[in-house]
Amino acid sequence: MITTPRPEFTEHDFRKATRSEPTKSCVRVARRGGWVEMRDDKVPFGSPEDHRLVFTAEEFDAYLTGERDRRTSGLCLEITRRDEDGLFVFRQRGRAGVELVFTEAEVAAFRDGVAKREFDAIAYAA
Numbered sequence: 725m726i727t728t729p730r731p732e733f734t735e736h737d738f739r740k741a742t743r744s745e746p747t748k749s750c751v752r753v754a755r756r757g758g759w760v761e762m763r764d765d766k767v768p769f770g771s772p773e774d775h776r777l778v779f780t781a782e783e784f785d786a787y788l789t790g791e792r793d794r795r796t797s798g799l800c801l802e803i804t805r806r807d808e809d810g811l812f813v814f815r816q817r818g819r820a821g822v823e824l825v826f827t828e829a830e831v832a833a834f835r836d837g838v839a840k841r842e843f844d845a846i847a848y849a850a
Contacts (some may be wrong), residue, residue, distance in 0.1 A: 728757050728759075729761045730757075732785075735769040735770070737754035737756065738752035738753065739752065739843075739848075740752050740765065740837070741842055742840070743838075744830070749766040750826075750833055750834065751763050751826060751831070752764070752765045752766070753843045754849050756786045756848070758782075759778065759781060760778070760779045760780070760781055761776045761777065762779075762801075762824065763777075763824070764824045764826065775822045775823075776822065777824060778816070783800040784801075784843075785844070785845065787799045788844060790847065792838060794848060797819070799815060799817065800817055801815075801817065801818045802815045803815075803831065809827065812827070812831045813825055847849075
C-alpha cells in the first residue's frame with residue numbers, strides 16, 4: 725500500500741513511446757514516487773479537459789508485465805475498441821469516470837513502448 729502522497733506531475737514529467745512521431749499526439753506516461761499517471765497529449769496540459777488515469781507503480785508494473793505476456797485481463801488498465809468509430813478507449817479497471825481515447829496508431833506506438841520497456845521504472849530513473 726502506498727503511503728506517499730501522489731506527486732504533482734509537470735508536463736515535462738510525461739513521456740511518450742519513441743515510436744511516436746515527434747509532432748504527433750500520443751499516450752503520455754509519467755511516473756515518480758510510487759505513482760503513475762497517463763494522459764492524452766491531444767488535450768492541452770493542465771486544461772480542465774486534461775483528464776488522467778492514475779495508478780500505483782505496482783499496479784502499472786503488473787499491467788506492463790501482463791501486456792508483454794499478452795495477459796491483461798483483470799489488470800489496472802482496460803483498453804477497448806469502440807465499434808462505431810474504431811477508436812480505442814483507455815479506462816482504469818474498477819473506477820468509473822475518466823476515459824482517454826486514442827487512434828490505432830497511437831495505441832500501437834504505446835504498445836511498442838511497453839514492449840521496449842520505455843515505461844518501466846528503470847527508464848525514468850535515468
